[in-house]
Amino acid sequence: xxxxxxxxxxxxxxxxxxxxxxxxxxxxxxxxxxxxxxxxxxxxxxxxxxxxxxxxxxxxxxxxxxxxxxxxxxxxxxxxxxxxxxxxxxxxxxxxxxxxxxxxxxxxxxxxxxxxxxxxxxxxxxxxxxxxxxxxxxxxxxxxxxxxxxxxxxxxxxxxxxxxxxxxxxxxxxxxxxxxxxxxxxxxxxxxxxxxxxxxxxxxxxxxxxxxxxxxxxxxxxxxxxxxxxxxxxxxxxxxxxxxxxxxxxxxxxxxxxxxxxxxxxxxxxxxxxxxxxxxxxxxxxxxxxxxxxxxxxxxxxxxxxxxxxxxxxxxxxxxxxxxxxxxxxxxxxxxxxxxxxxxxxxxx
Ligand SMILES: [Zn+2]
Numbered sequence: 001x002x003x004x005x006x007x008x009x010x011x012x013x014x015x016x017x018x019x020x021x022x023x024x025x026x027x028x029x030x031x032x033x034x035x036x037x038x039x040x041x042x043x044x045x046x047x048x049x050x051x052x053x054x055x056x057x058x059x060x061x062x063x064x065x066x067x068x069x070x071x072x073x074x075x076x077x078x079x080x081x082x083x084x085x086x087x088x089x090x091x092x093x094x095x096x097x098x099x100x101x102x103x104x105x106x107x108x109x110x111x112x113x114x115x116x117x118x119x120x121x122x123x124x125x126x127x128x129x130x131x132x133x134x135x136x137x138x139x140x141x142x143x144x145x146x147x148x149x150x151x152x153x154x155x156x157x158x159x160x161x162x163x164x165x166x167x168x169x170x171x172x173x174x175x176x177x178x179x180x181x182x183x184x185x186x187x188x189x190x191x192x193x194x195x196x197x198x199x200x201x202x203x204x205x206x207x208x209x210x211x212x213x214x215x216x217x218x219x220x221x222x223x224x225x226x227x228x229x230x231x232x233x234x235x236x237x238x239x240x241x242x243x244x245x246x247x248x249x250x251x252x253x254x255x256x257x258x259x260x261x262x263x264x265x266x267x268x269x270x271x272x273x274x275x276x277x278x279x280x281x282x283x284x285x286x287x288x289x290x291x292x293x294x295x296x297x298x299x300x301x302x303x304x305x306x307x308x309x310x311x312x313x314x315x316x317x318x319x320x321x322x323x324x325x326x327x328x329x330x331x332x333x334x335x336x337x338x339x340x341x342x343x344x345x346x347x348x349x
Pocket of ligand 1: 227263268269270315316317
């Protein structure tokens with residue numbers, strides 16, 4: 001019995017010894033791996049998006065440091081890191097995005113969505129869009145159709161059908177030097193100023209003026225022609241006289257070079273008084289309200305010099321027929337713009 005008891009006691013003691021040894025070994029291993037995890041340095045992101053490493057008091061390179069639970073990290077920095085992470089988008093990137101929206105690539109603009117687009121002018125649309133990045137697609141097509149990507153009196157084209165009612169004669173379109181309108185008629189004396197001169201005008205334009213003048217008279221308004229058809233030679237004489245007196249730059253603002261004057265078409269007239277003062281007369285106000293009803297439009301309106309090439313001329317009217325005159329007036333556009341949108345593109349299809 002005693003021998004059996006001693007054997008069992010020995011086995012129990014050996015077991016206890018093994019458990020103790022294992023326990024010590026496990027504890028030392030656990031302590032060895034716990035320390036480096038606890039001292040890991042927190043990464044803090046500041047408001048500018050840069051990573052910074054905070055200086056923590058009491059921290060050291062010693063991985064066996066067991067005092068990590070007592071390290072105090074600044075609360076503000078902690079908040080920035082945990083609750084308000086700053087997305088890594090910089091201001092520069094935002095500006096680039098806006099810039100891309102404001103300056104679309106001319107190649108990507110869909111010019112063909114504009115009804116008066118012309119395939120033959122595609123390269124000019126692209127070039128003009130590059131120079132004018134804020135313009136809409138419609139604006140680009142319209143201005144290039146008006147040749148406003150060119151300087152006045154450059155790239156001049158000779159007018160093919162000078163007798164057309166809707167002929168466009170301006171600083172880009174020139175009448176043949178030997179052109180004389182087919183249907184010129186003498187203006188009756190009572191419809192022009194009494195200066196001893198004779199005036200000729202296109203027959204339809206004259207009849208419309210007579211009708212207009214008669215109706216104005218009924219309302220106490222006097223309308224008299226002071227300039228009508230001019231020959232190429234006479235226009236050359238006038239322009240050269242103005243140029244000699246005022247210089248080419250000034251003359252070009254109010255006088256057309258020969259072949260470029262609407263007066264040579266027989267479809268344009270000056271009324272009553274060739275001066276800016278005409279704007280303040282009852283006759284001008286009446287024309288503003290009624291000229292289109294007789295097929296006439298104010299051809300060189302105020303603030304349109306960059307389009308028409310001429311300063312404001314309250315006295316100069318162009319006959320284009322009632323329907324077109326009404327359309328041009330209702331849209332408050334120049335005849336140059338009307339031509340660019342409604343005539344040119346259809347002629348060239
Ligand atoms: Zn005129």
